[in-house]
Amino acid sequence: MAIELIENGESIKSDLLTLNMGPQHPATHGVLRVEIKTDSEIVAEAIPHIGYLHRCKEKHSENLDYRGVIPFCDRMDYLAAMSMEWGYALTVEKMLGTEVPRRAEYIRVMVGELQRLASHLMFFGVYAIDLGAFSPFLYAFQKREFILRIFEELSGARLLYNYYWIGGVWNDINDGQLRRIAKFVDEMKTELDKYHTLVGENKIFIDRTANVAKLTPEQIYSYGATGPVMRGSGIKWDLRKDRPYSIYEEFDFDVQVGHGEKGTLGDCWDRYYVRMREMHESIKIIEQCLDGIEEGPVMGKVPKIIKVPEGETYMRTECPRGELGYHLISDGGKTPYRLKVKSSCFTHTSMLGEMAPGQMIADFVATIGSIDIVLGEVDR
Amino acid sequence: MHNEIVSHLNSAVPGCNATAVIAEVGDSSIFVDSAHILKVCEDLATGDWEMHTLQVITGTDYEDRIEVSYVLCSFTKNNELILKVKLPKADTNSVPEIDSVCSVWKAADWQERECYDMVGVIFKNHPNLKRILCPEDWEGWPLRKDYVVAEEYHGMKINPEHKINNADHHFFKKIQETQEDPKKVSFSWKGE
Numbered sequence: 001m002a003i004e005l006i007e008n009g010e011s012i013k014s015d016l017l018t019l020n021m022g023p024q025h026p027a028t029h030g031v032l033r034v035e036i037k038t039d040s041e042i043v044a045e046a047i048p049h050i051g052y053l054h055r056c057k058e059k060h061s062e063n064l065d066y067r068g069v070i071p072f073c074d075r076m077d078y079l080a081a082m083s084m085e086w087g088y089a090l091t092v093e094k095m096l097g098t099e100v101p102r103r104a105e106y107i108r109v110m111v112g113e114l115q116r117l118a119s120h121l122m123f124f125g126v127y128a129i130d131l132g133a134f135s136p137f138l139y140a141f142q143k144r145e146f147i148l149r150i151f152e153e154l155s156g157a158r159l160l161y162n163y164y165w166i167g168g169v170w171n172d173i174n175d176g177q178l179r180r181i182a183k184f185v186d187e188m189k190t191e192l193d194k195y196h197t198l199v200g201e202n203k204i205f206i207d208r209t210a211n212v213a214k215l216t217p218e219q220i221y222s223y224g225a226t227g228p229v230m231r232g233s234g235i236k237w238d239l240r241k242d243r244p245y246s247i248y249e250e251f252d253f254d255v256q257v258g259h260g261e262k263g264t265l266g267d268c269w270d271r272y273y274v275r276m277r278e279m280h281e282s283i284k285i286i287e288q289c290l291d292g293i294e295e296g297p298v299m300g301k302v303p304k305i306i307k308v309p310e311g312e313t314y315m316r317t318e319c320p321r322g323e324l325g326y327h328l329i330s331d332g333g334k335t336p337y338r339l340k341v342k343s344s345c346f347t348h349t350s351m352l353g354e355m356a357p358g359q360m361i362a363d364f365v366a367t368i369g370s371i372d373i374v375l376g377e378v379d380r
Numbered sequence: 381m382h383n384e385i386v387s388h389l390n391s392a393v394p395g396c397n398a399t400a401v402i403a404e405v406g407d408s409s410i411f412v413d414s415a416h417i418l419k420v421c422e423d424l425a426t427g428d429w430e431m432h433t434l435q436v437i438t439g440t441d442y443e444d445r446i447e448v449s450y451v452l453c454s455f456t457k458n459n460e461l462i463l464k465v466k467l468p469k470a471d472t473n474s475v476p477e478i479d480s481v482c483s484v485w486k487a488a489d490w491q492e493r494e495c496y497d498m499v500g501v502i503f504k505n506h507p508n509l510k511r512i513l514c515p516e517d518w519e520g521w522p523l524r525k526d527y528v529v530a531e532e533y534h535g536m537k538i539n540p541e542h543k544i545n546n547a548d549h550h551f552f553k554k555i556q557e558t559q560e561d562p563k564k565v566s567f568s569w570k571g572e
Contacts, residue, residue: 054513056513222432242458312403
């Protein structure tokens with residue numbers, strides 16, 4: 001891929017330079033190392049190296065009882081820990097056939113959507129920092145802080161909650177908290193429009209993101225990308241809509257897809273805008289939850305010692321970053337025989353090598369930001 | 381659905397010996413012969429079942445065999461399928477082999493690398509079969525049931541004594557030694 005320059009009739013050959021981006025680098029969102037072969041400013045090849053945050057969660061799960069796995073799920077995607085727990089709780093409930101009370105389902109949906117808001121706000125702020133704008137980060141963190149406060153009141157922790165239990169949720173929500181959430185989401189509607197005007201419509205931002213790192217539907221299918229990355233390429237697919245779990249079929253919301261308004265379909269700007277509009281959808285769902293929440297218990301009937309019957313299951317849930325799948329294989333004992341986690345971030349990181357060639361290095365930073373990876377989930 | 385796929389596979393890929401395991405609890409799966417996995421995957425991906433996407437490859441270690449599960453999913457038909465193969469192990473250290481499906485789905489590249497890294501299955505014709513999560517010179521297959529953590533890595537002791545937090549352990553041991561019934565509430569803090 002080295003360029004051959006012709007100068008005064010003589011050809012000058014340039015060589016590729018290897019550049020290590022990471023593992024300690026602010027633009028790689030954690031401990032990701034990308035080995036970039038550059039030709040001056042242009043990326044010829046990018047090889048992601050992962051594993052710096054590998055804690056072998058899957059091995060840990062094999063030695064813990066079914067309840068004990070939940071805190072370990074938190075530590076995968078620490079920016080959307082509630083969603084990680086939810087997927088696991090649903091997996092075990094599917095095998096046990098547990099009925100979750102209605103109030104718990106409402107709380108789960110509401111907290112899950114608040115978590116999506118928090119996670120996308122984080123994306124919004126950090127993506128702006130990646131592209132050189134600092135102030136959006138402060139706006140986003142201010143609002144995210146409110147959600148973390150609510151979660152802290154619910155679960156006692158700010159980031160790693162252990163809140164979704166098998167059969168329901170750990171703690172009930174009270175009216176004061178519901179009132180504050182209602183006020184917050186009402187504020188957020190205008191705030192989000194403001195954020196989008198501030199960043200998304202900015203000329204520099206559009207120049208940096210539009211037409212960068214386009215992904216075609218064929219690539220999406222072949223790599224198995226999901227979530228906002230998939231929807232950014234115009235594929236209308238959302239597990240909450242197409243295969244509703246929990247009580248999502250009762251809610252009215254739209255699946256947002258990219259249209260390629262500012263550049264081509266499936267570029268970084270589309271992925272950014274899908275997330276921004278998804279936040280509006282989350283707000284819609286939270287408002288419907290607030291209208292419909294019922295009284296009742298928040299924990300279903302679960303045996304004291306959970307023994308999952310022999311068999312296997314694969315459960316998919318829609319997390320902020322994409323589909324999370326748990327493949328649980330049980331031999332009838334007190335611990336999972338095998339618990340494999342299908343992480344969307346892992347899949348998206350594997351696409352970096354495909355997206356990078358031909359880009360400028362600065363655009364590559366925009367690319368990493370646009371797929372919104374959390375290294376805890378990549379390495380598990 | 382599973383029985384239809386089984387009859388379709390048995391006619392489309394002769395010798396693949398597909399059998400369905402219909403589960404009462406959880407999800408059903410389909411077992412195929414490991415020698416024909418590539419053809420089976422090609423057929424499922426491009427044929428009428430439209431399994432466009434490979435979601436995950438799970439390797440599971442059993443005493444006498446390793447089972448590799450391919451979770452395929454179709455976005456057009458809105459379903460998913462667990463496809464399994466059994467790879468017999470001659471002894472505990474043996475590393476079984478199977479054809480790579482990288483040519484069918486690009487997702488298989490990293491998934492197979494992870495399966496190789498964690499469970500120790502060699503995927504033949506894989507373009508870049510290297511460890512992915514562990515360092516390249518790591519020894520052993522961590523997710524096998526008989527895996528024992530090495531004592532040293534590059535001269536560094538793994539889990540050195542001074543880094544293990546034994547405070548809780550010592551505390552409860554002390555309580556057990558000093559009190560007959562540790563759970564009994566004595567109200568000793570109230571004084572006389």
